[in-house]
Amino acid sequence: MKRKELYQLLEVLCPFFLILVVTGLLPASAGAQSAQKVAIIDSQKAFDRSVQGQKVITLLQDKENEIKAGLKQKQEEINSLQDKLASQRLTLKEEALKQLQLEIDKKEAEKRKYEQDSSIEFDQFKAKLIKKMRDEILTIVDELVKERSYDLVFDLSSSGLIYFQPAMDITEEVIKRYDEAYSQKQSPGSF
Numbered sequence: 001m002k003r004k005e006l007y008q009l010l011e012v013l014c015p016f017f018l019i020l021v022v023t024g025l026l027p028a029s030a031g032a033q034s035a036q037k038v039a040i041i042d043s044q045k046a047f048d049r050s051v052q053g054q055k056v057i058t059l060l061q062d063k064e065n066e067i068k069a070g071l072k073q074k075q076e077e078i079n080s081l082q083d084k085l086a087s088q089r090l091t092l093k094e095e096a097l098k099q100l101q102l103e104i105d106k107k108e109a110e111k112r113k114y115e116q117d118s119s120i121e122f123d124q125f126k127a128k129l130i131k132k133m134r135d136e137i138l139t140i141v142d143e144l145v146k147e148r149s150y151d152l153v154f155d156l157s158s159s160g161l162i163y164f165q166p167a168m169d170i171t172e173e174v175i176k177r178y179d180e181a182y183s184q185k186q187s188p189g190s191f
Contacts, residue, residue, distance in 0.1 A: 042156040042171045051183035056129045067118040074111040140177045
């Protein structure tokens with residue numbers, strides 16, 4: 001699986017992450033005059049560098065390789081039948097040629113269906129893994145918000161921020177806590 005696809009999916013999911021964090025953290029009183037405590041997280045960096053993120057990437061690559069192997073096998077079956085048709089075209093009777101062509105057509109249809117079904121299954125699998133991980137990271141961010149009394153937390157991956165003080169970045173702390181909380185509880189196949 002390509003990282004670009006992961007980034008695209010995270011770009012779609014990150015605004016939801018930001019909305020959840022911001023709406024849960026707005027001050028109770030609109031007239032509050034105190035200074036706002038703000039933090040920044042780079043969810044893409046947390047995904048890429050965490051142990052669980054690496055497990056997710058590995059699982060997705062394994063799934064993609066499994067699908068590619070299945071497609072390759074189906075294509076080899078088609079190629080074999082096409083070679084048989086080409087080599088025996090002059091010696092087979094018309095009915096046998098039609099039967100062989102029908103078998104090739106059937107295998108090609110099976111390959112297309114496998115490709116479509118696999119694509120849908122892969123997308124659902126990827127979305128499930130990323131949602132699970134996003135929810136787990138959100139739990140860690142929520143803990144930090146409560147501990148440190150943050151008023152706002154922005155996701156650098158989707159917020160469009162141009163500048164921030166590096167001291168506001170809690171990404172490393174989130175990665176550390178996330179790895180501690182989840183990497184020992186789950187084996188790679190438990191996603």
